[in-house]
Amino acid sequence: MVEEKFFRERVEKFQQLMRENNIDASMIRTLSSFIYFTGVKWLRPALLIPADGEPVAFIFEYEADEFKEKTWIKNVKTWRRTPELMGSVAKMIRDGNYKRVGFDYSVERDSYVLFFELFKKLNPKVEVVDVHALIMKLRMIKDAKEIEYIQKASNIAVKGISSAIDAIDTNVSETEIAAEAIYTMMKSGSEHPHVYVNVGPKPRVHAEPRSNVKVKPGDVINIVVGADFNNYHSNMSRTVFMGTPSEEKREALETMIKVQDLAASSLKPGVKFIEIENKIKELVEKKGFGKYYVEGFVHSVGLLIEEDPITTIVVQHRRYEAVENMVLAFIHAPLTIPGIGSIKCEDTFAVKSDGVKKFTEYEYEITK
Secondary structure, three states, rough: OOOOOHHHHHHHHHHHHHHOOOOEEEOOOOHHHHHHHHOOHHHHHHHHEOOOOOOOOEEEHHHHHHHHHOOOOOEEEEEEHHHHHHHHHHHHHHOOOOOOOEOOOOOOOOEEEEEEEEHHHHOOOOOOOHHHHHHHHOOOOHHHHHHHHHHHHHHHHOOOHHHHHOOOOOOOOHHHHHHHHHHHHHHOOOOEEEEEEEEEEOOOOOOOOOOOOOOOOOOOOEEEEEEOOEEEEEEEEEEEEOOOOOOHHHHHHHHHHHHHHHHHHHHHOOOEHHHHHHHHHHHHHHOOOHHOOOOOOEEEOOOOHHHHHHHHHHHHHHHEOOOOOOOOEEOOEEEOOOEEEEOOEEEEEEEEEEEEEOOOOOOOOOOO
């Protein structure tokens, strides 16, 4: 049973933000935000939070008892068929006379666009507004318990990347390398590990492992792992050289290490990400790798492996300022060098009052 006071305070902070923005209620259908407010991971999440009053969870009938045992939410409405769920939500909105209703515009692991379209059709007189930014305003700042979970996830991520590196050998495929990392992380308690592997001279920004790509002598191998603990994530990456690296490969890795050192030494509360981004671009240009750098050096981690701010994807997020107790992963953007591959080193850090603290400690210069 989760601690009621802890999660009720989160809901009350969100309700205050809704009142300040003239929002009568919000419908939470994204899994990560549902976890944030209820303390429970539950597939097909549906939570209605009014601007005043108690939140209501909509749960499949035969799962309701278990849900009530695990959460602090006391008001639970049950359903057996999807039309009953949607109808029950629409009736509650009508009965509450809600005119402006928030919806978390986000894409995660479910058919949220479909739910959103159904929601609009069933509530034609309701003005639907995006509350994603309001929710993330709360989620971007981690409390002590969240940071504890992310540190534990980081410990698992280190084990995962170590297993992946141990698995690297000539003729071993990307999927075989990923499998070792996934096995280790799941055995260590991670429920939803992520692994990208990019073997060889053809760089891929998001390298889902391929079974037909195998390690050859002289290859560069980039590995990205994400691990979770109690729903909170950590993210890290390392680059491995098969055999003695060429001067250009070594310079590329040394440049990325310097880029990370630059970001780590610059990141303090009040500093805008764009200020650091500009310094990074200046450094990689000076080192001769400017055209290979993918912009967007940082993203947050938490209930998602990548969550706001996500500076690679959302350009506007580069204008955000670092805030104490943000937890960030960087350097997210790799050097993508045709003929060499992807060069990247990424770690998870917490922003403290005077700088950052690294959670994922592992060596950078790795040769096999």
